[in-house]
Amino acid sequence: MATIVIFVVVMLLVGSVFWIMPSGRQRQQMRIRERALAAGVRAKMYPLELPRAPGELPQPKRLILMYSVAREQKSAQPEWQLHRAAGLDPFDLAPGWVWKKPPSQDAVLDLHSIANIVNVLPKSVDAVISTPLECVLCWNEKNEQELDAIAQSLDSLKRLTS
Numbered sequence: 622m623a624t625i626v627i628f629v630v631v632m633l634l635v636g637s638v639f640w641i642m643p644s645g646r647q648r649q650q651m652r653i654r655e656r657a658l659a660a661g662v663r664a665k666m667y668p669l670e671l672p673r674a675p676g677e678l679p680q681p682k683r684l685i686l687m688y689s690v691a692r693e694q695k696s697a698q699p700e701w702q703l704h705r706a707a708g709l710d711p712f713d714l715a716p717g718w719v720w721k722k723p724p725s726q727d728a729v730l731d732l733h734s735i736a737n738i739v740n741v742l743p744k745s746v747d748a749v750i751s752t753p754l755e756c757v758l759c760w761n762e763k764n765e766q767e768l769d770a771i772a773q774s775l776d777s778l779k780r781l782t783s
């Protein structure tokens with residue numbers, strides 16, 4: 622009887638240790654985020670309202686993982702958001718992308734250069750956001766090899782929209 626009790630207690634302790642250890646996916650995410658930080662790219666959770674189809678009820682904002690690069694100084698450019706989705710784009714920027722928050726009419730943006738950046742983004746990037754303080758990409762972190770392309774795209778976007 623005592624052997625069974627000892628065995629159960631040991632198994633509970635071992636199980637608890639394995640339960641608190643990070644999984645393989647969590648280790649991969651830590652590796653990606655450490656590499657991103659070394660490249661000057663910050664990962665953070667960001668509340669985002671996703672685009673919706675005409676007639677669709679608005680959804681609550683969801684926390685989405687974003688990779689961002691801060692600007693050295695505040696940009697005069699207003700915020701804009703571009704999302705990967707089906708729909709009509711009045712700017713005809715890039716197929717498969719729609720404006721969630723289009724740039725204002727007085728914004729001086731090189732839409733052709735933005736289209737070039739957007740067209741080379743990995744398929745795992747779902748949104749591109751530019752604010753006066755930072756440039757942001759919504760990326761799902763599934764492929765670690767895409768991190769270099771993410772960092773390069775963020776840098777290009779930052780230089781273009783500063």
